[in-house]
Amino acid sequence: MTTLTRRCLGRMLGLGAAGIAAPARAQGAWPNRPVRLIVPFGPGGAADTLARVIAQPFAQVASSGSLVVENRSGGGGTIGGSAVATARPDGYNLMLADMGPNAVGKELIPALSYEPLRAFTPIIHLVNLPLVLITRADLGVSDVPALIALAKSRRQPLTYAAPSVGHPTHLADELFLSQAGARSEPVQYRSGAEVLRALVAKETDWAIISLSSALPFIKEGKVKALGVANPAPIAALPGVPPIAATLPGFEATTWHGIAGPAGIAPELAMRINEVFNAILERPDVRETLVRTQGAEFVGGTTEAFAAFVRREAERWVPIIRAANIRAE
Known part of the structure; x- marks a missing residue:
């Protein structure tokens, strides 16, 4: 076999390998089909409005797929939380995270079927609403x-x-x-x-x-x-x-983020985080959410959101217990 023949064969094998590898990468890319975003509250409220605003540019920012908003209200948000907690951790079942279903739900509903701080993968802290x-x-x-x-x-x-x-x-x-x-x-x-x-x-x-x-x-x-x-x-x-x-130290807000089922691979969680961080940086998204909700934007890492949710649970559980609040 001549040197030229060996070189040509090498190129052909290389191109063949690339041709096989490219579809494999495409198949594993996220997202390559619609992503479901469960809003654990009814349509028309602040949470639903937020979800639909961030859903609009999703396909453009992610370069594929779409974000399909699905309302699953009831149980102070825990009906929707339960649906996501038991879903496959493949990145295609996400929820608009909220204090009830994602931090303190077990304290409000002792019979709740999942433990909020263990049932989810925190992805990103989106906004605080005054x-x-x-x-x-x-x-x-x-x-x-x-x-x-x-x-x-x-x-x-x-x-x-x-x-x-x-x-x-x-x-x-x-x-x-x-x-x-x-x-x-x-x-x-x-x-x-x-x-x-x-x-x-x-x-x-x-x-x-x-x-x-x-x-x-x-x-x-x-x-x-x-x-x-x-x-x-x-x-x-x-x-x-x-x-x-008047009351030094008083502070309260409603907050929302993105979470998925526990067990999402760290690399996938990082990819999802990058997409939603990019959505938060869009001027059209910011203008709409500031104008309609007075939103304060947070963003950041998966680790920062996980730490925030833990702090919220630690802060509010004593208030729930002292006031004997039960959502059942």
Whole structure:
């Protein structure tokens, strides 16, 4: 065999190997088919809106596939959590992570079939959504100290509205009462929209709720904003101080991220993380989520999100136990 023949044969074998290897790489790439994103709450709320905003550019950012949003509400988010916890860890079954199903669900529902801190692979912390303390417009208080004084002076307790038992805003309500040393009776509703309706209708006295839901009602004078749950003021509510100005250290937020079933390979988790980090960097995504939800963007690594979820569980479980909150 001549040198030229050997070289030609080598090239042919090399091209043949490349031809075999290329399809194998393509087959193993993520994503090469639609990815399911379970939102553990109903359509139309803040979580659903967030999911649909990040789903729009997914195919472009990932260069293939699509992100299909599926609502699985119920059980404070644990119905959707259960569906993902038992799914294959192949990267095609993800969820919009939330405090209830991903951090404290077992404390709220002792019979829950999975353990939140072990059942999932945390992928990325997407956003924090600011909360605001509001009252019905005619309650007669103008700031947080006045609300606390009124709650302490009343023989008949004030009532606060919460969108469901164990919802992050419900836990924020109880944290507020615990730090204020005041009493109030909870009234449970099915959504943030119902909480606002109840305040406008004077069925309840106060609530801590997402800024995105409350802002139109605040601007129209239908409810009164007393304080924000962020440690610093929020640009969307100039002149409304942090609750922490009255109760030092007070801080609460609703947060969302992306998680998948436990057992996702680290390399795959990193790839998914890279895609969602890139989505968060898009100006169109940022503009929409800031305008509609006042979102604070986080991003970062899988390890950072895992550590954050553990800290949230450690922080809120004592509040749940002290208030004897059960979602069953």
